[in-house]
Amino acid sequence: MPGDEIEVPKELREFMLEGAEETFLGQKNGANKQYRYGNLHIREYDEKFLVHTDKIDPRKDPVGHLIHDAPEILIGLACAIYGGSQITKKLNTNSKKKSITTGLLSSIITGYLGYAATKKIKKYVE
Template identity: 85%
Template sequence: MPRDEIEVPKELREFMLEEAEETFLGQKNGANKQYRYGNLHIREYNEKFLVHTDKIDPRKDPVGHLVHDAPEILIGLVCAIFSGSQVIKKLDKNSKKKSLASGLLLSIICGYLGYSTTKKLKNIWSK
């Protein structure tokens, strides 16, 4: 759990803002549902809610949200696109299926490595 996240046990009281909207935007982290209310991101689990504030509301500025709140996703995407395109350019142009398969595999691996490394660094820097 990030240091800036607040845990609200459900047995303490049912917590939910009437104006909060259920959303698919954001990492669910195993939550049953997630909601947004302005910059507030609320994850609902069986026994609790986890609540944190994002710097940028992804519904209003998705790119700004990726840059400021979720750089690991942005870096993972950039790594995936760059590595995959480089493999496709360099491999034999006569074997397009092999080039595409290799490019896709490498883009998945590099995208995941970029994502996970950035996420670890973000957690270290936030402590």
């Protein structure tokens, strides 16, 4: 099932699939490196590998991957845009500098809150 990770201790087996490509796509979650092999997402840590299967390979369909495998990112972005703009409108500062600062700060906060909440909900749904 997507989202379930398999842990492979390095002491048990040092492995890497032939043809797996190192990638920046995906959340590293503290990993030293991460790789993709089709729908497999492999994270390499000092002592282990964590492997899970994504529904959609982000290299082939980035939007589909965000929708099906990482909706928290899309919701975080939507919250940042909407929340930041609404808070900035409500505060209605006369200073352009304050308005930009307020908009940026409120976007970061509301975006993170939307992202974090969706990530927690996603854990319980899977």
